[in-house]
Amino acid sequence: MIQGTWIVQCGGVGMVAQLTALERTYAAIILVCVICVGVAMAVAGRGDLMAAHGWIVALFGMVVMALLLRGIDAPDPWEERFREYYDDPTKVGIILSLIWGVIGMFVGVWVAALLAWPDLTFDAAWASFGRLRPVHTSGVIFGFGGNALIATSFHVLQRTTRARLPDQLSPWFVLLGYNLFCVLAATGYLMGLTQSKEYAEPEWYADLWLVIVWVVYFLIYLRTLARRREPHIYVANWYYMAFILVVAILHIVNNLAVPVSIGHAKSYSLFSGVQDAMTQWWYGHNAVAFFLTAGFLGMLYYYLPKRAGRPIYSYRMSIISFWGITFMYMWAGSHHLHYTALPHWVQTLGMVFSLVLLVPSWASAGNALLTLNGAWHKVRDDAVLRFMMLAAIFYGIATFEGSFMAIRAVNSLSHYTDWTVGHVHAGALGWVAMITFGSLYALVPWMWKRPALYSARLVEVHFWLALAGTVVYVFAMWNSGITQGLMWRTYDQNGTLAYSFIDTLVAMHPYYIARTVGGLLFLAGAVVAFYNIWMTISRPAPVDEGAAADLPVEPPAPRAWAQAGE
Amino acid sequence: MSVGERDPVTGHMTTGHEWNGIKELHTPVPKPVWFFLIAFTLFGVIWVLLMPSFPYGTGYFKGWLGVDQKQTVAERLQEGSADRAAWVARIDSEDFATILKDGELMPIVRETGHTLFGDNCAACHGIGGTGNSGYPNLGSAPMLWGDDPQTIAQTIAVGINGADPQTRVSQMLAFGRDQMLERPAILQLVTYVRSLSGLEEKTAENAAAIDAGRELFAQNCVSCHGEDAKGLKDVGAPDLTDRFWIYGSGREAVYQSIYGGRQGHMPSWGLRLSPLDIKILTLYIIDLREQQRATGGSGT
Numbered sequence: 001m002i003q004g005t006w007i008v009q010c011g012g013v014g015m016v017a018q019l020t021a022l023e024r025t026y027a028a029i030i031l032v033c034v035i036c037v038g039v040a041m042a043v044a045g046r047g048d049l050m051a052a053h054g055w056i057v058a059l060f061g062m063v064v065m066a067l068l069l070r071g072i073d074a075p076d077p078w079e080e081r082f083r084e085y086y087d088d089p090t091k092v093g094i095i096l097s098l099i100w101g102v103i104g105m106f107v108g109v110w111v112a113a114l115l116a117w118p119d120l121t122f123d124a125a126w127a128s129f130g131r132l133r134p135v136h137t138s139g140v141i142f143g144f145g146g147n148a149l150i151a152t153s154f155h156v157l158q159r160t161t162r163a164r165l166p167d168q169l170s171p172w173f174v175l176l177g178y179n180l181f182c183v184l185a186a187t188g189y190l191m192g193l194t195q196s197k198e199y200a201e202p203e204w205y206a207d208l209w210l211v212i213v214w215v216v217y218f219l220i221y222l223r224t225l226a227r228r229r230e231p232h233i234y235v236a237n238w239y240y241m242a243f244i245l246v247v248a249i250l251h252i253v254n255n256l257a258v259p260v261s262i263g264h265a266k267s268y269s270l271f272s273g274v275q276d277a278m279t280q281w282w283y284g285h286n287a288v289a290f291f292l293t294a295g296f297l298g299m300l301y302y303y304l305p306k307r308a309g310r311p312i313y314s315y316r317m318s319i320i321s322f323w324g325i326t327f328m329y330m331w332a333g334s335h336h337l338h339y340t341a342l343p344h345w346v347q348t349l350g351m352v353f354s355l356v357l358l359v360p361s362w363a364s365a366g367n368a369l370l371t372l373n374g375a376w377h378k379v380r381d382d383a384v385l386r387f388m389m390l391a392a393i394f395y396g397i398a399t400f401e402g403s404f405m406a407i408r409a410v411n412s413l414s415h416y417t418d419w420t421v422g423h424v425h426a427g428a429l430g431w432v433a434m435i436t437f438g439s440l441y442a443l444v445p446w447m448w449k450r451p452a453l454y455s456a457r458l459v460e461v462h463f464w465l466a467l468a469g470t471v472v473y474v475f476a477m478w479n480s481g482i483t484q485g486l487m488w489r490t491y492d493q494n495g496t497l498a499y500s501f502i503d504t505l506v507a508m509h510p511y512y513i514a515r516t517v518g519g520l521l522f523l524a525g526a527v528v529a530f531y532n533i534w535m536t537i538s539r540p541a542p543v544d545e546g547a548a549a550d551l552p553v554e555p556p557a558p559r560a561w562a563q564a565g566e
Numbered sequence: 567m568s569v570g571e572r573d574p575v576t577g578h579m580t581t582g583h584e585w586n587g588i589k590e591l592h593t594p595v596p597k598p599v600w601f602f603l604i605a606f607t608l609f610g611v612i613w614v615l616l617m618p619s620f621p622y623g624t625g626y627f628k629g630w631l632g633v634d635q636k637q638t639v640a641e642r643l644q645e646g647s648a649d650r651a652a653w654v655a656r657i658d659s660e661d662f663a664t665i666l667k668d669g670e671l672m673p674i675v676r677e678t679g680h681t682l683f684g685d686n687c688a689a690c691h692g693i694g695g696t697g698n699s700g701y702p703n704l705g706s707a708p709m710l711w712g713d714d715p716q717t718i719a720q721t722i723a724v725g726i727n728g729a730d731p732q733t734r735v736s737q738m739l740a741f742g743r744d745q746m747l748e749r750p751a752i753l754q755l756v757t758y759v760r761s762l763s764g765l766e767e768k769t770a771e772n773a774a775a776i777d778a779g780r781e782l783f784a785q786n787c788v789s790c791h792g793e794d795a796k797g798l799k800d801v802g803a804p805d806l807t808d809r810f811w812i813y814g815s816g817r818e819a820v821y822q823s824i825y826g827g828r829q830g831h832m833p834s835w836g837l838r839l840s841p842l843d844i845k846i847l848t849l850y851i852i853d854l855r856e857q858q859r860a861t862g863g864s865g866t
Binding site for chain 2: 314339344351355
């Protein structure tokens with residue numbers, strides 16, 4: 001059965017057959033539109049790099065269309081499906097997330113190595129640091145993290161509302177549309193297309209496309225919640241919704257730009273000078289807040305208590321944390337611009353909000369760890385739960401460090417140094433990736449109706465690779481960053497700077513090698529995870545899935561499903 | 567509406583809500599959370615009152631401490647230049663020879679010069695001034711435009727083929743590409759030029775080439791490189807008889823130099839650095855050369 005069957009299922013007939021005839025028709029119409037837009041971009045943008053993107057869009061549309069056509073004639077799905085949750089997009093999202101994760105982390109190791117051995121560009125423009133680096137950041141944040149968020153949010157949303165997703169087309173539109181955006185982003189960077197806004201590099205047409213995708217994503221949330229069969233909305237959904245809503249606002253405002261012409265990829269931002277910098281870092285810091293924090297807290301709030309089998313420690317702390325985090329983060333962005341042309345008063349506000357933010361952040365981390373009371377023996381024995389526990393700890397470490405670095409005096413040492421890079425990776429590797437891997441490990445057996453993962457031992461191996469990689473990486477960058485910061489500010493007794501910039505590069509070289517090793521360990525762990533999950537999926541399913549508990553209690557729509565059998 | 571139950575582990579009540587098996591405890595917010603929330607907020611309020619903070623219409627609240635980052639920078643810059651004032655004045659006023667002999671000033675020149683050189687010159691000339699392919703060795707090679715202090719300072723200030731109107735201009739002609747010499751002639755020149763510094767021994771096979779090359783050299787090259795091939799400082803033409811080669815001494819490299827010509831570029835640093843910085847760099851380079859001479863430094 002195994003791999004082949006699954007690919008067919010995933011790639012076409014099985015999953016397409018789950019769509020109704022009407023949904024398949026709509027899907028075909030949307031895909032024709034996508035292909036037309038792609039061709040139009042290719043024609044309008046000939047002579048410009050936009051043409052390459054046009055062809056990529058058209059090709060993407062055609063591949064999905066080919067998969068759709070293979071199952072277009074399948075009979076309408078059994079009405080019984082309304083008694084089950086709709087998990088196909090989640091399954092595909094998990095796989096996409098892992099693929100992006102391995103690619104993004106590989107490129108991460110590459111750019112880390114580039115800093116230690118600059119010749120690794122092989123004299124190719126596409127392999128220069130400036131082009132590969134956003135492939136790494138977008139690959140891991142949006143490709144790996146974003147797909148994991150979409151996949152888990154669909155899963156969590158249905159389970160905590162006891163309602164099936166409102167239809168079967170829009171989740172696919174969101175998942176595949178989002179991945180088209182990711183492909184446009186990554187290929188654009190390699191060709192040299194960028195808006196030069198960190199974490200918002202893709203050009204105007206990719207940004208417009210993401211707006212459409214994101215609005216549909218939010219509507220799925222609202223439509224499902226409106227049909228929920230639980231009286232209350234669970235905390236995980238507060239966070240997922242904050243993530244979706246705020247990312248939409250951030251994305252739209254920061255990407256306001258005027259293209260050179262409709263046939264050119266290049267655009268000019270609506271903002272300039274210090275306003276541009278402030279808008280960018282309002283966006284950038286809230287991308288950390290609402291993409292990399294709120295979204296993944298949603299993940300934590302479902303998979304951690306579920307895996308631990310414990311109730312959330314304090315509902316009241318959840319409330320304080322949620323409103324504290326969402327309110328404070330909004331104002332903290334200016335701490336990225338301490339000691340710049342940004343007016344001093346904006347810096348003061350950014351610093352103060354960043355400091356107070358520590359309290360709700362630690363309340364969140366504490367709430368997660370206290371939830372494990374009564375389940376610590378499971379943390380010891382179960383590496384999946386240990387991933388989540390470690391994520392909560394690193395969340396605490398990274399948020400403490402963040403608030404600390406937002407203090408202007410501290411920032412005068414840390415700014416522009418590798419300390420920042422170390423801080424980001426304490427959060428990205430220690431918190432975001434750990435909670436993602438923990439959640440995916442928990443989720444995969446449920447989704448594919450397997451009794452357990454292929455190998456618990458490999459999860460254990462991954463856990464220690466991930467932890468070792470993170471620790472090596474973060475310590476290397478702390479050392480490098482603080483060394484660098486101190487060298488930059490050291491004056492000798494004659495009142496002259498003691499070190500030239502190139503002296504600091506020599507001092508940082510060993511740490512750059514250590515950082516590459518740390519990244520390599522982390523990448524190795526991700527490859528192990530990919531193998532383990534792939535083997536879990538491709539093993540034959542047991543005859544009785546015993547998943548009766550994982551169903552909405554009653555079908556949401558009083559439709560003709562009853563005639564279908566019972 | 568919902569009725570909670572008591573959690574046996576913590577002894578706290580649940581809220582009575584349940585989502586797919588997940589419950590929540592109604593645990594009160596721990597006191598430390600309230601404490602720190604209030605403490606941090608209080609600190610925030612106080613800090614906002616002390617520092618420049620809230621905007622209003624056309625201005626902003628300046629803060630009770632009256633701190634202003636632009637003013638702070640200006641003050642720090644002033645303090646910084648006050649620290650340097652004593653020795654800066656001496657370097658400014660005294661001549662090169664005096665400073666070079668001064669046991670107090672030269673350590674300062676070495677420290678300051680190291681940073682200036684590292685930040686401005688090392689990208690091309692290497693961190694120790696040892697040069698790279700295309701960029702001369704400053705520690706031991708003869709200076710193209712002369713090595714007395716005034717000349718070095720002038721070279722740094724105006725650059726070579728640089729943006730300054732007074733820039734030094736130097737161009738080695740593209741004898742091959744511009745069809746002044748055929749390939750066999752260039753090859754003969756290569757052999758001759760390399761033989762000048764002993765890179766090619768005269769043998770039976772290349773004797774003819776060297777002789778022909780000498781003839782070609784006399785016809786084409788002496789106007790810049792001199793009859794003795796020792797170069798002319800007026801036009802920045804290098805000495806071809808020494809062991810230093812800016813663009814490499816291999817046959818291929820020398821061929822490329824003659825075929826395509828060379829037009830090295832050094833920025834006009836006077837447009838960017840202060841006269842004091844240039845004077846320090848000049849002293850630093852002279853000092854570097856003296857140290858290299860003392861230790862018998864080698865070059866490429």
